[in-house]
Amino acid sequence: MNSYQNKTVWITGASSGIGRALAIEFSKLGANLILSARNNEKLIETRSLCEDIKLVKLLPLDLGEFNLLKEKTIEALSLFEGLDVLINNGGISQRGLAVETPLSVDKRIFDINYFGTVALTKEVLPYFIKKKSGQIAVTSSVVGKFGSPVRTAYAASKHALHGFYDSLRAEIHDYNIGVTIICPGPINTSISENALTASGDKQNKKDPAIADGIAPEVLAKKYIKALRKNKREAWIGKKEVFAIYVKRFFPGLFARIIRNVKVT
Template sequence: MNFTNKTVWITGASSGIGRSLALELSKQNTKLILSSRNEIELNKVKRECENSQNAKILLLDLENHNTMSSKVEEALLLFGTIDVLFNNGGISQRSLVKDTSIDVDKYIMNINYLGTVALTKAILPHFINKNNGHFVITTSIVGKIGTPLRSSYAASKHALHGFFDSLRAEVYQNNIKVTLACPGFVQTNVSLNALTGNGTPQNKMDGATKNGLTSETFVKLLIKAVKNEKQEVYIGGFKEKLGVYTKRFFPKLLSTMIRKMAVT
């Protein structure tokens, strides 16, 4: 596929991967709908985009599931159609299971999983009616491998894989594509904003995140995968990608490796 003159909706567009996606796609003469809860940051991203007149802002809170149908109606009024939805919004976690409130589990699942599902279901009739569309979902390597301190986050990302694998099979005849993108460590604010066991932000940058891929590098690889209509892609360092294949072929070995990980 080609992004030229396509209409692309990006959630989580105010920072990190979403911001880099917007900036990179703006170079490809793409019409952009930029969404998150932060209007101030969204306006900054819009101003940074090339051909910023082709970027529109639509405030969106993934926790408000019942508003998704009306948000899709608003989005369709902006450019008349939507070709690709990047489900990129979400929040992470840094806490042991024994220290994590069930309210934190619910909150993360409500945003990462149910918020993404609600928006997907709301836009799905549009894709079916035009017999074309592409869902791109930012999950995580921990959507394939659960690791310490990320139980709720890993659960929400695993759930996305199950849902979108099922959806892909259901809408194949409607020419609707699904790409699950699994980042490893990427240099964003994800660890700063990650929730601790009581629901407060960690406010600390993980060392692995700080040393990860730049969001610009990640996005270029992601866009290439989407253009090639990849069903699932792992984008990260050698060790992160190796972990996925070790889990597949040597699961007991990976379990041993994960147990020895530093809990930090």
Template sequence: MDIYFSNKIIWITGASSGIGEALAYALSANGAKLILSSRRLAELERVKQGCKFPDQVCLLPLDLSDTSSLTEHVATAIQLFGQIDIMVHNGGITQRSLVVDTDIEVHRRVMELDYFSYVVLTKALLPHFIAKKNGHFVVTSSVMGKIGTPMRSAYAAAKHALHGFFDCLRAEVAAHHIKVTILTPGYIRTNISLHALTSDGSAMGKPSENISKGLSPDRAALQILKAIKKGAFECYIGKFSGEKIGLWLNRFVPGLLIKMAPKLAPK
């Protein structure tokens, strides 16, 4: 058990599957007190019962796409344990379609869920962190928040927006001892591609070859715990593979990556 997380109160959105579920198990094993959120109460209950200390887990069902309702959930979350120490923004949806084919409502839906829900929850929770003079926002972005490849325009736009918003926030709240860690996962073996939005807003409904070869959620959770404890500004999560090489190229030789991008459509 890592005493850094012992008795810390951590709120995780998107906690009913994938990275969020794995984080719940890893953090509970390290003695954290958890608030788990997603739309699916039955799945949240399953995750709770899988935690090492289920009596230290509270469930707070919510719909991130209904951004007008999110502010009231923050007050409820704080009341559950009396405070929140770490907020893990993890819910979201992805997209697979060409710009020319994609309905504008798909762009709006992705932006609402992957960007605006994070902003609304952060703005509502921020006064609590400022008042107690500490706190930590952990933000699940993506490699697509740093680079752009075919068929990911709505998703990449939302993730790029997260980097802009939270980089600004980090600079604003440093004096209040509030930390911001942006996670940039590569391919992680989750079901996210099954629910990826296609051009008309329907779900893709099939697994991604690249994702099926990705890092397991359990191993991703361990990498995330290290990044949180370190207070990293930004951290790649995943295998050493093409995604990490892409980040390196984007940083040091962006022109080369731009030339390669047309061949990088997702599989």
């Protein structure tokens, strides 16, 4: 899609971090915005940071409440009478050793990062297929390309997104619907504060690597650039992007490096 002027963009995870930065960036491009997340107060804050707040509608939702996503989609489609772009960005991370983490925590992470994301996409799909156009993005991670300690369920949920959205891209190609998977490295957001520990509680502290990450505003620009080019996949980060190549071409070396990474 070359221009987002007057296009309607629905962003999940818009109350914070990457989703908020995407909302601000899309608003500068003249898009109509539908912003979703659980925290309505923070969505209001995001809206106040957008260029023209009349073009921003809020639609609070919980990606873990699958049974409500059909209703939410019907509402979303009515807000600006249609939809052009769905940005599946909402998600939670993890900081806990597999051996200490009960399956209930793995399931919670999958419910939000994978099943909630897929459920919402499935609700929007018939609409895009019918109109024979649309763009779907999903925020994966570099950890969707390789595993990393203390993030077993998170990495698995992001890997699973690649399986789903790569397959979907092939299925819907003839309907003129693009599918872009974005894989960021560390981005300076609240992701590590909100990450679930082995107990299922939030970690509530920022990791040094995240504090040292790319600014969400910078990522948002590159994210939208990848969408404009209808890229299948975009890796956006610092040295972590290099690690994707190391894993692919030197898997033994990668295994030695990743097991020595200081876990935070």
